[in-house]
Amino acid sequence: MRTIITTVAMATIATTAFAQNAPSIKGNIKDGASSEGLPGVTVSVFEIGKTTSTLTALTDIDGNFDFNLKPGNYKIVIESMGYQSKEITDIAVLEGKPAPAVNVVMSESKSTELNEVVVSSSLKKETVNALFTMQKNAASVSDGISAEAIKRSPDRNTADVLKRVSGTTIQDNKFVIIRGLSDRYNTALVDDAVLPSTEPNRKAFSFDIIPSAVIDNIVITKAGTPDLPADFAGGVINVLTKEVPEENFNNVSIGTAYNTVSTFKDFKTGYKSSTDFLGFDNGRQLPKTFPTVAQAQKNPSASQSASYLGMLNNDYNVTTRSALPAINLQAGMGRVYRLDKGRKFGFFAALNYSHSENIKPNIVRQYDDFNYTDNVYNYSTSIGGVVNMGYYYGKSKIGLKTLFNRNFDDNFLYREGLNIGRSNDIRYYAFDLVQKSLFKTTLSGEHQVGSGQSKVNWLVSYNYISNNQPDQKKLSYFYSDQQQAYLADLGTLGKSNNRMFSKLGESIINANLNYSKPLSWFDKTTLKTGLFAQYRYRDFNNRYIGATVIPGNDAVLKNPIQDIFTPANIQNQLFDFRDQTGVADAYTASSSTSGAYAMLDNKFTNKLRLVWGARFEAYKVDLSTVDQKFVDELWLDVLPSANLTYALNEKTNLRASYFRSLARPEFRELALVSYYDYELSANINGNPNLKRTSINNFDVKYEYFMAPGEIISGSVFYKSFKNPIENQLFGANSAYDITTQNFADARNIGIEMEIRKKLGFLGGDFMDNFTLYANVAYINSKMTLDPVRYINGISSSSRPLAGQSPYMINTSLSYHTPDNKLNLTAMYNVIGQRIYLVGDQRFGDVYESPRNLLDFQIAYNLSKKSELKLNVKDILSSPYQFYFDQDTDGKFTGTAFKDGTMQAKKDWILQQYRPGTTFSLTYSYKF
Numbered sequence: 001m002r003t004i005i006t007t008v009a010m011a012t013i014a015t016t017a018f019a020q021n022a023p024s025i026k027g028n029i030k031d032g033a034s035s036e037g038l039p040g041v042t043v044s045v046f047e048i049g050k051t052t053s054t055l056t057a058l059t060d061i062d063g064n065f066d067f068n069l070k071p072g073n074y075k076i077v078i079e080s081m082g083y084q085s086k087e088i089t090d091i092a093v094l095e096g097k098p099a100p101a102v103n104v105v106m107s108e109s110k111s112t113e114l115n116e117v118v119v120s121s122s123l124k125k126e127t128v129n130a131l132f133t134m135q136k137n138a139a140s141v142s143d144g145i146s147a148e149a150i151k152r153s154p155d156r157n158t159a160d161v162l163k164r165v166s167g168t169t170i171q172d173n174k175f176v177i178i179r180g181l182s183d184r185y186n187t188a189l190v191d192d193a194v195l196p197s198t199e200p201n202r203k204a205f206s207f208d209i210i211p212s213a214v215i216d217n218i219v220i221t222k223a224g225t226p227d228l229p230a231d232f233a234g235g236v237i238n239v240l241t242k243e244v245p246e247e248n249f250n251n252v253s254i255g256t257a258y259n260t261v262s263t264f265k266d267f268k269t270g271y272k273s274s275t276d277f278l279g280f281d282n283g284r285q286l287p288k289t290f291p292t293v294a295q296a297q298k299n300p301s302a303s304q305s306a307s308y309l310g311m312l313n314n315d316y317n318v319t320t321r322s323a324l325p326a327i328n329l330q331a332g333m334g335r336v337y338r339l340d341k342g343r344k345f346g347f348f349a350a351l352n353y354s355h356s357e358n359i360k361p362n363i364v365r366q367y368d369d370f371n372y373t374d375n376v377y378n379y380s381t382s383i384g385g386v387v388n389m390g391y392y393y394g395k396s397k398i399g400l401k402t403l404f405n406r407n408f409d410d411n412f413l414y415r416e417g418l419n420i421g422r423s424n425d426i427r428y429y430a431f432d433l434v435q436k437s438l439f440k441t442t443l444s445g446e447h448q449v450g451s452g453q454s455k456v457n458w459l460v461s462y463n464y465i466s467n468n469q470p471d472q473k474k475l476s477y478f479y480s481d482q483q484q485a486y487l488a489d490l491g492t493l494g495k496s497n498n499r500m501f502s503k504l505g506e507s508i509i510n511a512n513l514n515y516s517k518p519l520s521w522f523d524k525t526t527l528k529t530g531l532f533a534q535y536r537y538r539d540f541n542n543r544y545i546g547a548t549v550i551p552g553n554d555a556v557l558k559n560p561i562q563d564i565f566t567p568a569n570i571q572n573q574l575f576d577f578r579d580q581t582g583v584a585d586a587y588t589a590s591s592s593t594s595g596a597y598a599m600l601d602n603k604f605t606n607k608l609r610l611v612w613g614a615r616f617e618a619y620k621v622d623l624s625t626v627d628q629k630f631v632d633e634l635w636l637d638v639l640p641s642a643n644l645t646y647a648l649n650e651k652t653n654l655r656a657s658y659f660r661s662l663a664r665p666e667f668r669e670l671a672l673v674s675y676y677d678y679e680l681s682a683n684i685n686g687n688p689n690l691k692r693t694s695i696n697n698f699d700v701k702y703e704y705f706m707a708p709g710e711i712i713s714g715s716v717f718y719k720s721f722k723n724p725i726e727n728q729l730f731g732a733n734s735a736y737d738i739t740t741q742n743f744a745d746a747r748n749i750g751i752e753m754e755i756r757k758k759l760g761f762l763g764g765d766f767m768d769n770f771t772l773y774a775n776v777a778y779i780n781s782k783m784t785l786d787p788v789r790y791i792n793g794i795s796s797s798s799r800p801l802a803g804q805s806p807y808m809i810n811t812s813l814s815y816h817t818p819d820n821k822l823n824l825t826a827m828y829n830v831i832g833q834r835i836y837l838v839g840d841q842r843f844g845d846v847y848e849s850p851r852n853l854l855d856f857q858i859a860y861n862l863s864k865k866s867e868l869k870l871n872v873k874d875i876l877s878s879p880y881q882f883y884f885d886q887d888t889d890g891k892f893t894g895t896a897f898k899d900g901t902m903q904a905k906k907d908w909i910l911q912q913y914r915p916g917t918t919f920s921l922t923y924s925y926k927f
Contacts, residue, residue, distance in 0.1 A: 025091060026246060027102030029063040029078060031453075035137040037063025038106060039395045039448045039455075041080040048073040057342055060392045061446050061455075066338065071095045076102060083108055086119050101246075108524070136653060136705055139225060139601065139611045139643060178220065178234030179717065179750060179779060182803030184725060185233040185663050185695075191241055191401050193442045193461035193510050194229060194534060216242045222717075223643055223699050224659030226597035226613040227514065227530060230639045231662045233695040233719055241401060244346030244390040245334030253924035255869075257326035260877070261916030262359040267323035268377050270412050270431040270473075271315040277355060279381040279408035284433060284471040286501045286543065287311050296545065296579035305577035306570050309547055312499070313471060314565040318412070318429070323377075326356035328922065344392040351385045352405075360913050365417075366897040367884055367908030368736075370681070372417035372426075374911075379410040395448035406437040413679065420901065425479040427486055429561055430678045432472045439464045454517040461510045469502040474678055475561060487557040488564055490549045493578045495676035495683070498546035506538040526601040528613075534593040538667050541586040542675065547575035584674070589623040589631075589667040599641075612642040617662075623670050623688070630688040631670045637662060637694075655701040655715075663693035665725055669740040677738075680910070682729075685739045693742075694722045712755050719748040724783065726802040728838040729846070736843060744786050746801055750779030769818065774811040779804065791844050792905050794888045799835070799845065806832040823859040828852070833891075836882050836910075844885040846910050849892060851878045866925045873918040880915065884908035 025045060029038045043065045044053040054074070059065045075089045083106040091102065107119075178186050188195045220235040221228060228236050257263075273282035290311055300308060332350035339345065356378075363374035384405030391398045415428035442461040449456055476497050477486040489497055514530035547565070549557060553574040556564065569575070599613025616638050623631035641659035648654055671686040701715035723742045730737045754775040760768030781801040788797050800806070814825040830852050837846035854875040860868050883892050887905045896906030 024247075025067045025069060025074065025076070025093060025102060027065055027076075027104060029059050029065070029080075029104050029106060032105045032107045032137075037061070038080060038083075038453070039063060041065075041078060041083075041106070044077045044079075045069070046075050046077065048075060053077075058395075060342070060344070061395050061397045061448055062392075064392075066344070068338070069093050078104055078106065080106065084119055136647075136651075136703075139645075178237075179222065179748075179752075179777065181234035181719075181748070181801070182726075184666070187229045187232040187236045189229075189236065189238040190403065190440055191442050191461075192238060192444070192459060193440065193463065194508065195438075195440070195463055195465075216240045223655075223657035224639075224641045224661055224697065225611055225643060226599040226615040226639075226641055227528060228615075230615055230617050230637065230660075231664055233661050233663060233697060233721075241386060241388055241403065242334070242348040242350075243388050243399060243401070244344070244392075245336055245348055248335050249926055250333045251331070251924060251926040253328070253330045253922055255326075255328040255920055255922030257328070257356065257918050257920035259326075259358060259916045259918045261361050261914065262323045262357065263325050264322045265359060265361075266320050267357055267359060268318050268320050268375070268412055268414060269379055269410070270318060271313060272379075272410075276379070276408065276410065277381060279383045279406045279435075281408075281433060281435060281470055284313055286470070293543070293579055293581045296577070297581075300577050302550070302573040302576070305547070305575060306573050308577045309565065309570045309575060310567070314567075314570065316429075316431075316473065316475070316565060317562045318414075323357040323359060324355075326918075326920070327354065328920075329353040342392075342394070345390070347387065347389040349385070349387045352383070354380075354382045356380050360915065363911050363913040364909050365415075365911055366895055366902075367910055369419060369421035369902070370417065371420065371897050371900075372415050372428075374413055374415045374679075376679075377412045377414075379412075381408040382406065383408075396446065398443075398445045400441070400443050402439075402441040404437070404439050406435070409434045409436075418900065419478070422478065425486075427477040428474075428678075429476075430472070430474045432678075433470055435466070435468045435470070437464075437466045452518060454515070456513070456515050458513045459510065463508045463510075465504075465506050465508075467502075467504040469500060472500040472502070472678075474498060474500075475564070477561075483558070485558050487554075488549075488559070488561070490547065490557060490564075490575075493546045493548055493580060495544060495580070495674075496678060496681070498544050498580060500676075501543040501545075502541070504538065504540045506536065508534065508536045510534050522602055522604045523606060524603040527598075528601065529596070529598045531596050532594065534591075536589075536591045538587075538589045540588070540668070540671070540673070542581070542673065544580040544585065546578055546580070548578060550574060550576055583626045583628075584672045587623055587625050587630075587667075587671045587673060589621070589671070591619065591621040591667075593617060593619050607647040609645040609647075610642065611645075612640075614638055614640045619664065619692075621664075621667075621670070623667060625672070630672055635664075635692055651705045653701075653703040653705075655699070655703065657697075657699040659697050661695045661697060663695065663725060665690040665692065665740065669725070674737075680738070681736075682731075683737045684727075685737050687740045690725060690740060691723045691742050693724050696720045706757065710757050712757075713753070715752045717748075717750055717752070721746040721748070724801065726783075726838050728840055729843040730840055731843070738837065741838075744784050746781065746783040748779060748781040748801065748804070750777055752777045765818075769816050771814045772812075773814075774809075776810075777808045779806055779808075781806075790841065791839055791888050792842060792886060796888065799838075802835040802838050805834045808832070821861045823857075825857045825859075827855045827857075839884065844888055844907070846882055846884055847890075847892070849879075849881040849883065851880060852876050853878070865927055866923070869920075869922045869924070871918075871920045871922070873920070874915060875917055877914050877917050879912055881912045882910040883912075884910060 029041045029043070030036060031038055039059055039061045041059040041063065042056065043059060044056040045067050046053050054069065055067050057065055057067065071093050074091045074093060075087060076091065078086045078088070086104060086106065088102055088104060217240050219238045219240070221238070222235045224230070224232070271283065273284070275282045291308060296308065330350065330352045332348070334346070334348045336344065336346035358378045358380065360376040363376065365372040365374060382405065384403070386403045388401040389399065411432045411434070413430040415426070417426065419426050440461065440463045442459060444457065444459040446455060446457040448454065474497055476489040478489055480487050512530060512532040514528065516526055516528040519525040519527055550573070556569055556574050595615065595617040597613060597615040599611060602610045604610065619635045621631055621633050622629065639660045641657070643657040644655065646654045669686050670688050670690055672688060673686055675684045677684055696719065698718045699715060701713060703711060703713045705711055722745050724746045725740060725742055727738050728741045730739055752775065756771065756773045758768055759770040759772060781804045782798050783801050785797050785799065788795050808831045810829050812825060812827040814823065816823045830850055833847045833849050835845050836848045839845040856872045856875060858870045862868055881892070884907060886896065886907050887893060893907050896903045896908050902908070
């Protein structure tokens with residue numbers, strides 16, 4: 001770690017000497033119809049009062065241009081065949097800083113005369129026009145958030161950022177739900193490359209793994225086009241990381257945070273290695289010389305049992321200290337080098353480190369035969385880096401983007417309470433380290449071909465995700481009235497009372513090739529075609545081992561947890577070693593997706609535009625355990641789409657879209673592997689008979705662009721599902737399973753409304769410094785149940801989709817001083833209750849209750865180079881509550897626990913706790 005930091009620091013110092021701070025004019029030229037950058041446009045710069053150009057250059061593949069100039073007043077003239085020429089005036093270049101960006105929108109020429117009039121525009125007017133045009137000319141229904149908006153929020157990672165996007169909510173603080181649809185109906189991309197799932201038990205990408213500091217912007221596309229992946233219905237989330245900077249910079253930031261229920265409170269933790277604070281384990285892994293499953297299951301003798309157990313880390317000590325404040329460190333640098341012949345090379349690099357110690361205190365669990373109180377202690381470290389490079393030459397660019405991040409979450413759970421079924425008080429301990437890492441590298445290129453505006457772009461990416469639990473230790477004690485003591489439950493071994501070593505590694509390779517060509521059909525047409533391929537491979541392995549007490553040694557069961565598996569007790573051969581691993585506890589899986597698409601972007605008139613086409617995908621999936629192949633499927637799909645836009649006037653669009661899409665089961669959902677979730681006290685099972693879900697999607701949207709950055713919009717959407725996939729509870733008595741199932745059909749209908757508006761209309765320049773943003777959504781969903789479902793004798797033929805919120809509200813109010821030194825932002829978010837788990841028979845649906853989330857930020861620029869931010873997150877500290885709807889009335893009616901028993905047909909509490917309020921302070925310096 002020290003070597004990495006030293007290397008980056010030396011590189012920062014070395015390259016600072018080459019920083020080019022000469023005054024400059026930079027800008028971008030876009031097509032007014034498509035909002036795409038125009039390469040090869042001639043840009044000439046004139047000093048005011050002179051008739052001969054000072055410099056002339058051609059725009060690069062993205063339509064960018066850049067001039068280094070002496071201080072003065074300038075104008076630029078932009079010329080390109082087929083477009084009306086433009087002259088931009090009032091450009092002032094000052095010593096020591098760049099001029100404002102010159103962003104220009106070009107209109108097609110309607111005249112056949114050679115001497116067409118040049119359109120003149122001021123810099124301010126043209127910049128406003130460019131921003132306005134980009135907002136209007138998106139090809140489909142989409143939303144997003146910019147780096148500037150991220151900067152004004154208290155968000156440290158991508159999951160937090162996504163909560164601010166219209167129609168988007170977050171589950172478990174990291175999984176995205178769009179338009180009320182669970183994570184399985186969303187697809188994650190980073191820099192246009194598809195990412196694998198970070199979770200072993202679901203199709204989900206854990207967005208908390210990407211720090212917000214490396215994000216340039218996020219785009220969520222909600223209506224499909226043929227060039228997008230087909231396996232989504234909610235949205236495609238594309239996280240675009242920073243690339244070539246506009247100017248050289250270095251920045252560092254340091255921050256700390258205090259949580260009202262965690263910081264300086266008693267913090268309990270298990271074994272700690274010397275490298276935990278860096279996010280790397282050193283001491284929990286299963287030794288390489290440890291016996292194989294086959295060896296360990298050959299009824300080991302007492303001496304062999306002692307030998308095997310002695311090879312493990314048997315530190316069950318629970319230490320208590322004060323939880324430390326969080327720490328956040330970030331460092332970044334960017335360089336741009338302007339070479340001869342218009343070539344340019346640049347890079348962006350960043351390191352991030354964060355550490356926090358959080359407590360979930362007094363978690364109430366009152367369900368089935370349980371009345372428990374949990375306390376969960378999370379020791380969390382995240383470390384990562386990004387290096388993005390870009391090279392521009394002629395009418396081409398090449399980019400290489402690499403991202404690495406590692407999350408280290410060491411959890412300790414202590415549970416106590418009453419197990420009603422056993423009529424015993426219990427104490428339960430779980431030590432669980434989860435290590436996730438993501439490595440992503442993408443090489444991409446874009447090239448203009450021929451003399452027109454035809455383009456070829458390509459991409460090759462490799463991603464590797466790991467999710468490892470090196471030694472999940474679980475041990476239960478129960479109170480014996482006979483012995484008047486708590487006894488370790490080591491009479492038998494089960495998945496709730498053992499040690500698990502789990503490894504998941506998944507690689508994914510993406511490649512695609514796209515070609516676009518303007519055609520002379522109608523007012524304007526662009527043809528786009530492409531080929532794509534993806535290969536995924538996963539290797540998953542669970543190992544379950546443990547020990548039972550040898551009859552006659554029951555006295556050891558009275559020992560406290562730290563004194564059970566001492567070296568002396570192991571060497572005295574008090575325990576039998578057991579290996580419970582089955583052939584179904586490991587699997588390998590692979591899938592390949594390949595296909596092609598074709599689409600036309602027809603602009604029939606200056607008001608009417610249709611983007612339409614079809615995508616063909618062939619998906620092959622194989623999944624095997626050691627002795628059996630469970631899945632061998634080939635699915636072929638043709639997926640049409642059409643996006644129609646009608647410009648009612650210069651500021652208003654009416655959009656309509658249709659697309660067909662898919663949701664495929666994940667590897668883990670297809671595998672016959674049973675995983676025990678100790679927090680839920682449930683076994684999670686796969687199902688190799690799952691089918692893919694087919695979805696038809698319809699959207700209508702109205703957009704009114706009041707001014708650049710200001711919008712009022714409203715949309716209606718409808719989705720129909722065939723064979724939707726959801727997780728369902730099964731079981732009897734106090735044990736239950738969660739199994740993935742197909743259901744017959746479902747539908748989803750909703751409305752969304754959004755407004756972003758400056759408040760100057762309320763009176764005066766002061767109010768013009770306030771910006772109000774709000775988006776609300778109301779969604780009604782219905783899952784058809786055939787046959788009719790019975791829960792506690794109450795029948796139902798339908799229910800909402802799992803993960804579906806009936807309403808969502810995101811609002812913010814921000815203020816900035818005229819000089820932008822002070823920025824204040826208040827943000828509010830709430831979602832309606834949604835089904836967390838689907839119930840059956842004696843288990844009602846598990847609902848997540850609504851929760852009000854209020855955040856506030858103060859950002860103050862101490863100077864042009866430094867900034868101080870104070871964030872207050874989760875001001876209200878509303879409780880998290882998940883409950884079993886045992887009376888099936890769709891609302892929480894109070895606890896069912898009374899006088900030591902559970903009342904029939906009363907709601908149960910799966911978990912309930914308050915997370916506290918977090919205050920964080922961050923100082924950033926840019927040089």
